[in-house]
Amino acid sequence: MNKVFMSGNHAFAEAAIRAGCKCYFGYPITPQNELGEYMAEHLPAAGGVFVQSESETAAINMLIGASATGARAMTSSSSPGISLKQEGISFLAGFELPGVIINVMRGGPGLGNIAPAQGDYFQATRGGGHGDYRTPVFAPATVQEIVDLTHNAFDVADNYRTPVMILGDGMMGQMKEPVVLPEKVKAQKEKEWALKGRGNGPSRYMASLILDTLEMEKHNWKLVRKYKEIEKNETRYEEYCMDDAEIAAVAYGTTARIAKGAIKRLRKDGIRAGLIRPITLWPFPTAIIRETAKRVKKMVVFEMSTGQMVEDVNLAVLGEIPVQFHGRPGGVVPTPVEFSRIIYREYEMIKKKSS
Amino acid sequence: MKLKNKWPKYYKKDVVTHYCPGCGHGIVHRLVAELMEELDVGKRAICVNPAGCAVLAYKYFDIDMLESAHGRGTAMATGIKRARPDLFVFTYQGDGDLSAIGTAETIHSANRGEHISVIFINNAVYGMTGGQMAPTTLLGMKTTTTPSGRNPGYDGYPLHITDVVATFPGVIYAERVAVDGPAGIQKTKRAIRNAFQTQIDGLGYSIVEVLSACPTNWKMTPAQSFKWITEVMTTEFPLGVLADRRKKG
Numbered sequence: 001m002n003k004v005f006m007s008g009n010h011a012f013a014e015a016a017i018r019a020g021c022k023c024y025f026g027y028p029i030t031p032q033n034e035l036g037e038y039m040a041e042h043l044p045a046a047g048g049v050f051v052q053s054e055s056e057t058a059a060i061n062m063l064i065g066a067s068a069t070g071a072r073a074m075t076s077s078s079s080p081g082i083s084l085k086q087e088g089i090s091f092l093a094g095f096e097l098p099g100v101i102i103n104v105m106r107g108g109p110g111l112g113n114i115a116p117a118q119g120d121y122f123q124a125t126r127g128g129g130h131g132d133y134r135t136p137v138f139a140p141a142t143v144q145e146i147v148d149l150t151h152n153a154f155d156v157a158d159n160y161r162t163p164v165m166i167l168g169d170g171m172m173g174q175m176k177e178p179v180v181l182p183e184k185v186k187a188q189k190e191k192e193w194a195l196k197g198r199g200n201g202p203s204r205y206m207a208s209l210i211l212d213t214l215e216m217e218k219h220n221w222k223l224v225r226k227y228k229e230i231e232k233n234e235t236r237y238e239e240y241c242m243d244d245a246e247i248a249a250v251a252y253g254t255t256a257r258i259a260k261g262a263i264k265r266l267r268k269d270g271i272r273a274g275l276i277r278p279i280t281l282w283p284f285p286t287a288i289i290r291e292t293a294k295r296v297k298k299m300v301v302f303e304m305s306t307g308q309m310v311e312d313v314n315l316a317v318l319g320e321i322p323v324q325f326h327g328r329p330g331g332v333v334p335t336p337v338e339f340s341r342i343i344y345r346e347y348e349m350i351k352k353k354s355s
Numbered sequence: 356m357k358l359k360n361k362w363p364k365y366y367k368k369d370v371v372t373h374y375c376p377g378c379g380h381g382i383v384h385r386l387v388a389e390l391m392e393e394l395d396v397g398k399r400a401i402c403v404n405p406a407g408c409a410v411l412a413y414k415y416f417d418i419d420m421l422e423s424a425h426g427r428g429t430a431m432a433t434g435i436k437r438a439r440p441d442l443f444v445f446t447y448q449g450d451g452d453l454s455a456i457g458t459a460e461t462i463h464s465a466n467r468g469e470h471i472s473v474i475f476i477n478n479a480v481y482g483m484t485g486g487q488m489a490p491t492t493l494l495g496m497k498t499t500t501t502p503s504g505r506n507p508g509y510d511g512y513p514l515h516i517t518d519v520v521a522t523f524p525g526v527i528y529a530e531r532v533a534v535d536g537p538a539g540i541q542k543t544k545r546a547i548r549n550a551f552q553t554q555i556d557g558l559g560y561s562i563v564e565v566l567s568a569c570p571t572n573w574k575m576t577p578a579q580s581f582k583w584i585t586e587v588m589t590t591e592f593p594l595g596v597l598a599d600r601r602k603k604g
Contacts, residue, residue: 021577054463057459058463061424061434065434065436069401069439069442071438087424091424183507195401195419195421197418203416203418204419205420207421209410327559
C-alpha cells in the first residue's frame with residue numbers, strides 16, 4: 001500500500017473525493033482554507049462541482065440543494081462559520097437529507113483566534129441549530145483517521161439520511177502525517193427519495209414545515225427512532241492501556257493524542273493510567289465509560305475548552321467515582337508533560353486515600 | 356366563441372386554495388403551471404419555494420418541489436442546478452424573502468449567472484406574518500410596523516433589487532410586470548416565458564418581478580388593490596424589461 005504525506009485539511013478533501021463527493025460548497029476561513037483550495041483544484045477534475053459561496057449560510061443551503069438531488073455533498077468551515085451553518089443543518093435534519101460538514105475548530109467565542117480549540121463540543125453534539133434533532137459527530141485524532149472517518153461519514157449520512165459532522169481542530173487540519181488513501185468509491189446506492197424532476201411519475205416535495213402539531217410530533221419521534229439506531233450501531237471509541245488501569249483519562253481529537261503521550265510517559269514509571277478516546281462524540285460512548293467507572297478509581301477529562309465533554313462523562317459516571325477536569329481553552333495546545341503531571345497528581349491522591 | 360377552461364397539467368386538481376381572495380399568488384401559480392406545460396419542462400422541473408405565503412406552493416404545483424429556509428432559495432437552487440444541470444430549476448420568492456433576508460443569496464446567485472429562473476412576487480409587505488414593512492414598502496405606506504406610514508428618514512427607501520441585479524453581466528433577462536388586470540396577466544405570462552426560455556436555451560440567469568396584490572394586508576378590496584398597483588405601485592416600481600442580454604438571432 002502506498003503511503004502519501006498529507007495535511008489534515010487536504011486529507012479531508014481527498015477522502016471526500018474518494019468517497020464519491022460530487023459537490024463541495026465553502027467559504028474561506030482559517031484554519032481550514034487548504035481544504036477548499038484542494039477541492040477547487042481536484043474536485044472538478046474528478047467530475048465534481050466546486051463553488052465558493054458568498055457566505056457560510058449560502059454554502060450549507062447549496063449543499064441542501066445538491067443533496068436533495070441525491071448527490072453526495074460536503075461543506076467545511078471553522079467555528080464562527082459553523083455557527084452560520086446551523087440554520088441549514090437544522091433544515092437537513094428536518095428534511096432528512098444527508099450531508100457532511102467539517103468543522104476545523106478554532107478559539108472562541110466570537111472571532112476568537114485561529115489556533116486549535118475544542119470549544120464547539122456543545123454546539124456539535126446538541127444539534128447546534130434550532131429544533132429537536134441530533135447530528136452524528138466524528139472526532140478524528142490522526143490524519144489517517146481523518147481519511148477513514150471522512151470516507152465513512154458519507155456512508156453514515158446516506159444510510160441514515162442525516163447530516164454528519166466531523167469535528168477536528170486547527171491542529172488536526174494543519175498537521176501532516178503519512179496516510180493510506182482508500183480506493184475511490186465506484187457505485188453508490190440509488191437514492192429513491194431524491195428529487196430528480198417528476199418525469200412520468202407522481203410529483204414529490206420536500207418540506208420541513210409541518211403545521212399539524214400531531215404530525216410534527218410524529219416526525220420528531222420518527223427522528224428519535226433513527227437516532228436510537230445510530231446510537232446502537234455507530235458509537236465508536238478507542239481504549240488505550242485500559243486493561244489494568246486504575247485511573248482513566250478521557251479525551252478526544254488533539255487532546256487525546258496529547259493524553260496518549262502523557263500515558264506513555266507515566267507507564268514507563270509504572271503508573272497504571274489509561275485512556276478512553278471517544279471517536280463519536282454523539283452518539284457518546286456512555287456505556288463503556290459507565291462500565292469503566294466500576295473498576296477505575298478516578299477519571300480525568302482533558303479538553304481544549306473550559307469543560308464541555310466533561311458533562312457527558314459525568315452523565316455516564318453518575319457519581320460512581322470522582323471526575324477531574326483539566327482544560328486549556330483559547331487556542332492553547334497543552335503538552336504531554338502537562339497532562340502527565342495532572343494524571344500523576346490525581347493518581348497519587350487515589351493512592352493516599354486507599355493506603 | 357366558445358371559452359374552454361383547460362386545467363394545466365402541472366397544477367394539482369381538487370385542491371382548495373389557502374391564498375386570500377384577490378391575492379396575486381394564485382394567478383402567477385397558474386401562469387407558471389401553464390408554462391411548465393407549454394414549454395414542456397414540467398417533467399424535469401424543480402421549484403424551490405420560499406418561507407412566506409407561498410411556502411405551501413407544493414399544494415398546488417404538480418412538479419417536484421423543495422422548500423427553502425427564509426431567503427435561501429437561490430442558494431438551494433444553485434446547489435440543485437450545479438449538481439444536476441439537466442434539470443429545470445426555478446425559485447418562487449416574495450419580497451421579504453428575496454430582498455431582505457435573502458439579499459446576499461439573490462445578489463450573488465445573479466452575479467454568478469447561475470442558470471436558474473427567479474419568480475419574484477412583490478406585494479410591498481410581509482404577507483404571511485401579518486403585513487409588516489418589507490424592503491419594498493412604498494413611502495408613506497401604512498403597515499403594522501410603520502403605523503404612521505413608511506418614513507424614509509427612519510425606515511429607509513423602497514429597495515429596487517431587480518434593478519440592481521439587472522446591471523450584472525450574468526443576468527440575461529430581467530423584467531418587472533404586474534398582475535393588475537387581463538393585460539398585465541398576459542404580459543406577466545410573456546415575461547415568465549422569456550425567463551424560462553432563457554434557462555431552456557442555456558443562456559443563464561433570469562428574473563421576473565411581479566407586482567402582486569395583497570388585499571388582506573393592504574386593507575383594500577381586490578378591485579381596489581388591482582387599481583392601486585396600476586395607479587400607485589407602478590410609479591415606484593415602473594414596469595418594463597430591465598435587462599435583456601439574450602443574443603438576438
